[in-house]
Amino acid sequence: MVIEDEELLLNAITKKLEVSGIKPMAYLDADTALAYLMDESNIPPHAIWLDYHLKGTDGLEFTKKVKESPRLKSIPIVVVSNSANDETVKNVLSLGIDKYLLKAEHRLDDIIKVIESILETNK
Amino acid sequence: MIGNKNLPNIIYLLFATLILVEAFLSIFSLLAFTPVITFILIITTALTSLLFYFFLQFYEYLNQKTKLTETQNAELTNTKDKLTKILIELEEEKQTTEKQKNELLKLELAIANASDPIVITDPDAKIIYANKAVEYITGYTKSEIIGASPALWGKQMSKEFYENMWYTIKTKKNNYHGLVTNKKKSGTKYIAEVHISPVINEKGDILYFVGIERDVTQLKEADRMKTEFISLASHQLRTPLSTMKWYLEMLMNGDVGKMNKEQNDFIKYINKANERMIELVNSLLNVSKIESGKLMVDPVPTDIVMLIEEVVNEIARKIEEKKIQFSMDVNRSVPKTINLDPKMFRQVVSNLLSNSIKYTPDYGMVSIALYTEDKNLVVQVKDNGYGIPAKDQSKLFTKFHRGENIAKMENDGTGLGLYLVKAILDASEGKLWFESEENKGSTFWVSIPLEGIKRSEGDVTLDSY
Numbered sequence: 296m297v298i299e300d301e302e303l304l305l306n307a308i309t310k311k312l313e314v315s316g317i318k319p320m321a322y323l324d325a326d327t328a329l330a331y332l333m334d335e336s337n338i339p340p341h342a343i344w345l346d347y348h349l350k351g352t353d354g355l356e357f358t359k360k361v362k363e364s365p366r367l368k369s370i371p372i373v374v375v376s377n378s379a380n381d382e383t384v385k386n387v388l389s390l391g392i393d394k395y396l397l398k399a400e401h402r403l404d405d406i407i408k409v410i411e412s413i414l415e416t417n418k
Numbered sequence: 419m420i421g422n423k424n425l426p427n428i429i430y431l432l433f434a435t436l437i438l439v440e441a442f443l444s445i446f447s448l449l450a451f452t453p454v455i456t457f458i459l460i461i462t463t464a465l466t467s468l469l470f471y472f473f474l475q476f477y478e479y480l481n482q483k484t485k486l487t488e489t490q491n492a493e494l495t496n497t498k499d500k501l502t503k504i505l506i507e508l509e510e511e512k513q514t515t516e517k518q519k520n521e522l523l524k525l526e527l528a529i530a531n532a533s534d535p536i537v538i539t540d541p542d543a544k545i546i547y548a549n550k551a552v553e554y555i556t557g558y559t560k561s562e563i564i565g566a567s568p569a570l571w572g573k574q575m576s577k578e579f580y581e582n583m584w585y586t587i588k589t590k591k592n593n594y595h596g597l598v599t600n601k602k603k604s605g606t607k608y609i610a611e612v613h614i615s616p617v618i619n620e621k622g623d624i625l626y627f628v629g630i631e632r633d634v635t636q637l638k639e640a641d642r643m644k645t646e647f648i649s650l651a652s653h654q655l656r657t658p659l660s661t662m663k664w665y666l667e668m669l670m671n672g673d674v675g676k677m678n679k680e681q682n683d684f685i686k687y688i689n690k691a692n693e694r695m696i697e698l699v700n701s702l703l704n705v706s707k708i709e710s711g712k713l714m715v716d717p718v719p720t721d722i723v724m725l726i727e728e729v730v731n732e733i734a735r736k737i738e739e740k741k742i743q744f745s746m747d748v749n750r751s752v753p754k755t756i757n758l759d760p761k762m763f764r765q766v767v768s769n770l771l772s773n774s775i776k777y778t779p780d781y782g783m784v785s786i787a788l789y790t791e792d793k794n795l796v797v798q799v800k801d802n803g804y805g806i807p808a809k810d811q812s813k814l815f816t817k818f819h820r821g822e823n824i825a826k827m828e829n830d831g832t833g834l835g836l837y838l839v840k841a842i843l844d845a846s847e848g849k850l851w852f853e854s855e856e857n858k859g860s861t862f863w864v865s866i867p868l869e870g871i872k873r874s875e876g877d878v879t880l881d882s883y
Contacts, residue, residue: 301657307664314673348653377656378649398660399696402667 296320296340298328298357299375300349304398308344311403325349325357332367339370342410345392347376347383355383358390371413375406433470437463535631541588541624543567555633557603568629574599574607583614587627591616597634608635648706655699662692701834704765704880708838713845715762715874719755722763722795723748726786729767733775740780749789756795757870762842765880769835770799770862778803778859794849794865802859811854815840839864842880846871 297312297319299305305321312319320340322328329352331337343361347354354374361367372392376383377399384395393413396406444459529536530549535556538547548563556563556571563570572580575598586594594614601607610631617626666689668674670682677685707713730737730746737744767786774784778801787798806814815836843850847867854860 301661303661304657304664307661307668311664311668311673314668314671377653377660383649397656399656399663399699403664404667404671 296322296328296332296342297344298322298325298349298354299344299346300324301346304346308403311407315407317407325352325354329357329360332361333364335366339367341370342414343370343372344406344410345372345374347374347378347387355387355390358387358392362390369417371410371417373406373410373413375401429473433466433473437466437470440466537563537568537629537631539568539627539629541627543569543627546626555602555608555631556600571600571602572598574601587614587616588624591618591622591624597638600631608633609638610634648703652699652703656696659692659696659699662688663696666692698834701838704838705834707880708841713762713841713874713880715759715846715871717757717759717846717871717873720758720760720763721755722758723752723754723788725760725764726767726788726797729764729771730786732768733772736772736775737784740775740778740782742775742778742781743783745783745785747785747787749787751790752788752795753790753868756866756868758866759846759871761880762846763866766839766842766848766864767797767799769839770797770864773835774799774801774803774860774862777801790868791865793868795868797864798861799863800859800861805856805858805860806852806854807856811852814852815850838880845874 297305297308299308299321300323302323305323309319309321320328320331322331325345332339345354345357349357352360354376358372358374361370361372368391374387374392374395375398376395377397378384388395394409396409440459440463444456444463447455447459532549533551535552535554536547536549537545537552539545545563545566545568548560552558552563553560558570579598583594583596586592593616594612596612598610598612599607600610611634612629612631614627614629616624617628619625666685669677669685670689726746730744736742771784771786778784782802784799784801784803787800789796789798840850842848843864848871849865850862852860852862
C-alpha cells in the first residue's frame, strides 16, 4: 500500500513497484487508505509505504491508528518523506515504524530493497 | 624636678655643716662653762636636726607625689593615645560603612532596575523582594507580589516539573536552570528562562532563594519559525527533486522501454545535475540549521565499523562507476562500540569519503583506516587524487570554498561539505586535520576520544535518515 499525496510521485512509485513484480495499492490520502484498512473484509497489505505530510490526516495520525489496531499493527510501515524536522521523525519513530527514509536521498530501487528486507526479516 | 631624685648634695652639706657647727659650739660653750649658751646651742642643734629630718620627710613626700603625678600623666597619655586610636578606627569604620552603604546602594539600584525580573524568597518560597521588572513583566503590583509565592504567575507546567525544580533547589541545594511557561496577570502566557539559586550559610541551611527570569517568548517564537521555515523549505525544495530523481531512475533502468545511446546520455546528464541540486539543498539546509542554533549532540553506543560499512555501501555505486581501488582497514585495537552521535558521525565519514572519491580520477585509490592513538579513535581517509593546492589550504573549512584546481575539473561540488564536517566535529569534541599536495592526493584524519563524546544540549540536529 502506497500513500503519497503528490500524484507524480505516486505514479513513479507504483510504476516502479509493478516493474519490480510487486502489486501496489495506491492512495493519494490517508483517510481513503484507512477506510480500506479498517474494513475487515479487505485483505491487508504486506507493507505500507507512507508519506508523512499528507492532506487531511497526516502520516503520524495514520500510523497511530494502524498501530492501535491489533489486526493491522504488525504490518511494517516505511515512512518515505521529504520532511527533515527532527520532531517529526522522533514522533513517528516512537510509534514503532520500521524505517524513515528521505525521498531525495534514495533511489526507488533502494527503497524497495529496504521494504523487501524488512518483509524477509518479519517472515 | 624632684621626682625620684635624692636631695641635692649641697643641701646635705649645708645642714651637716650647720649641725656640726652648732654641735661644736655647744661643746665649746660647755667647756667654757657657759651653761646657758650651751643649752641654747644644744636646743638649736636639736631643732636644726629635727628641721633637717622634717625637711627630708617633706622632700620624700614631694617625691612620692611627683612620682604619682608622673604615673598618672603617663596613664593619661596612654589613655589619650588609646582614645585617639579608637577615634581614628571609628572614623575609618564610618568611612568603610559609608563606602559599603554606597556599594550596597549601587547594587540595590542595579538589581532594582535590571531588565530581567529578579525575586528573592525565604526558604518556603515566600517572596521578600522583587525588582521593578517583576512588576513590569508579570503585571502584578509590588503589594500583590511581596508575601506571595512565585506561583502567583506560575502553575502553567506539570506537577512533575515543579516537583523536580523544588527537589533541585531545596533538597539537593543545587542551582536550577530551565525553561518555564508563566502567566501574566492579564492572562497572557510567556516563556521564561529561569535560574534559581539557593543561598546557603556555613551550617548548610538555606537562607534564601534567588530567582532570575528572562522572557524568551520572542526568541523561542523566532526559533520555532526558523525551524518551521527550514522544515517547509526542505520539504518544498525536495519534492520536485525527488520527482525528477525517480523518473530519471526509471528511464535509466529501462523500466519504461529502451532509449538510444544519445537519449541515455542526456538522461544521465540531467540525473547528474539533479543529484547536484539535491546535495546542494541538503548542505544548505544543514548549514542554515547549524547557523540558526546550537548543534545538539546525542551520543549512544555505536558500532563504528558497521556505521562506516553502511556509508561505504551507500557510495559503492560511485566507487564502481569510477573504478576506484577502495580498501578499508580496521586495527584490532578499535573497540566494538564507542559513544558518539551516529547521525553526525555518519555525515562526517560520508563527506570525507565522497570528497575523496569525487576528487580522485578514475582508477585512483581511496582508503579508509581505523585505529587508536593516545586514547583516541582515529579515522583516516586517504586518496591519491587531485590534492589541495597550498594556497587553498587555509580556506578549506570555509563555506562555499572550492579549490581552483578541482573546480575546473569537477563541477559537482557545493563547497559546504568540509564546513559541515568541521562544524560537527567542533560541536562534539572531535578533531580534524589533513595533509595534501596538489596532484599527489590528500589524507584527512578525524579523531574522537575513546571514552566517547559527551551529550550536549542544543536546538538543532542535522538531516540524516
